[in-house]
Amino acid sequence: MVAWAGLGRAEAVDGETAEEQRVEAEIAAIEEQPRLDHDPAGMIVRARRLADRAERIDRPDLRHRTRMIEADMLSRQGDLPAAGRILHDVHAWAVAHRHPHLLTLSHWHLSGLFAQLGDATTAVEHAVRAMEILPTMTPAASTRLRMRCTLALADTYGDTGDYAAARERYAEAERMAVATAEINVRFLILNNLAYTEFQAGENAAASEAADRLLALVGRHDLVLDDSTRDTVGKIWLSAGRHAEAIALLQPSEKEYSNQYEEANSVASCLVTLAEAYRMAGELDQAETALRRCRRLCAERGLAAVEVEAQRVGAELLAAAGRFGEAFTAHKAFHAAAMRLHSAQRDARTRVLQVMYETEEALRAGERARQLAMRDPLTGLYNRRFVDAELPLLLHRAAETGTALSVAVLDLDYFKRINDTCSHEAGDRVLRQIADLLTARAQTLSGSFGARLGGEEFLFVMPGVDGPGAVAEMSGLCQTIRRHDWRPVTGHLPVTTSIGVSSSADGHGSAADLLREADMLLYRSKADGRDRITSADDRATASGPQAIR
Incomplete structure (x- = not known):
């Protein structure tokens, strides 16, 4: 990999015009900011305006960076086909022009997209490539970008069950966050580490990561968002700490009002709260939390959380001694889970078909068909x-x-x-x-x-x-x-x-x-x-x- 110098712009950075420097500085400021701080709709408009400015000053590299910002916001809105099409185009351009910065960013974004699609293997491949290209960037990659790439690799390792490799990368990312006093990034790293340990069934390690996370929150007066609250609540439930989990999760009973808040996290938090109440024997409160969750799922189209809510609802009926109704609800849950898996695979196929053309589309389509025939949990045929x-x-x-x-x-x-x-x-x-x-x-x-x-x-x-x-x-x-x-x-x-x-x-x-x-x-x-x-x-x- 060589440093990019192929758009007729051999001048050094000092030779950039004032407008180029302004556009690049604005793009960099957006890239460095946590994605959840952005209003997706407003950021899409802003990114498109920046793209127009980059086009007028003949800087396609900057235009492609704005397009990746747009793709990121589209994925947050659920429009994965449009996001995938943009990222595929940007990545192809970066490969053709041997542009390390854009290659790193496109691999990083593609890793997140494929993780969202449930294709953990491809997500790992892109995360690894982003890490490999980082050292070739000129000027050198920012510490935040290096942390983000390292964290993405840790997350994808966890998704594929390679927990030892995930722990190593989380530790590496946390060392960088501590050295640079990046408190918010360290907060995210500890949250993801705690959840990965929970997925691995390592309850002691998960509890230790959760305790460090909460200590960080206390020292720096951070806001414990619903996603993090859900992570810690699940860990405490697995450790039998029902009352503490309820106390932690109760604030998530608030009405959902902020349209840019992560509805999925709020709904998932309510499912965990319902489970905590059930395990504590407080069945009425469990039913109340579950009703709020399912209402939110219906309003926001949160199919995956709705299926999980059906499972908890069946268990709640059984706990109340209503075994006939519980059996019927459990069968409905299994049917809904199968429909969800089928719909997710169909959605993955549509995204891949949009992303790839001709010969690539055939290969991607075949891979999607194979995925559609597999059970996502066990890897067996379905x-x-x-x-x-x-x-x-x-x-x-x-x-x-x-x-x-x-x-x-x-x-x-x-x-x-x-x-x-x-x-x-x-x-x-x-x-x-x-x-x-x-x-x-x-x-x-x-x-x-x-x-x-x-x-x-x-x-x-x-x-x-x-x-x-x-x-x-x-x-x-x-x-x-x-x-x-x-x-x-x-x-x-x-x-x-x-x-x-x-x-x-x-x-x-x-x-x-x-x-x-x-x-x-x-x-x-x-x-x-x-x-x-x-x-x-x-x-x-x-x-x-x-x-x-």
């Missing part, structure tokens, strides 16, 4: 893939005269893990189950695992008949029971009930095959759990101490 692939496999088995078997698995007493340990622990169990299914698939040619929803999984075995499938699933049952779950669930065991169905039993469609496997699964549940039931109506307990 129900959409099963619905498309299973009929083809069944038809192929009929043509070749071979068998095809399926197994539907449901984890036993999974709600107890969520309630006793935490939903983060539950998610870790689901991811580990996915890893065990993937490992089993690697030993059986053509087989694959899928997550159907919640704690229910599917394992498809082409070329395997009923008895062979029962043998395979017996091994899986034992593997799951014997796995060391103690670091995740403590004393609680993890087992699974399974129903096995085979095409050899005369099933004419994929729906029939799945329906029978599902029916047999529930027979396994009724017969004592931790066992397999096959189509020949023989239930087999896979261990001497099946869960009762």
